[in-house]
Amino acid sequence: MDNDNYCNTGEMPGKGRYCCNNCKVCLELDNIDKCPPCPNCGNTDFQKIPKYF
Numbered sequence: 001m002d003n004d005n006y007c008n009t010g011e012m013p014g015k016g017r018y019c020c021n022n023c024k025v026c027l028e029l030d031n032i033d034k035c036p037p038c039p040n041c042g043n044t045d046f047q048k049i050p051k052y053f
Contacts, residue, residue, distance in 0.1 A: 007035045009044035018046035 007013035012034050019026040022043035029035060037044055 005048045007046050007048070009035050009037045011035050013046075013048065017049045017051075019049050021045045021047055 020038040023041040025040040
């Protein structure tokens, strides 16, 4: 996706917390991690959540 606040399965978005745009389950990714499909619903698009949430 164009925006740094979003990622799709297979991308390496960098370290942070990403929540599924469908079911809101969150994943913690590191700098070397590829974004997987959502483990809860299988969705493939996520939004990065700021550290203060």
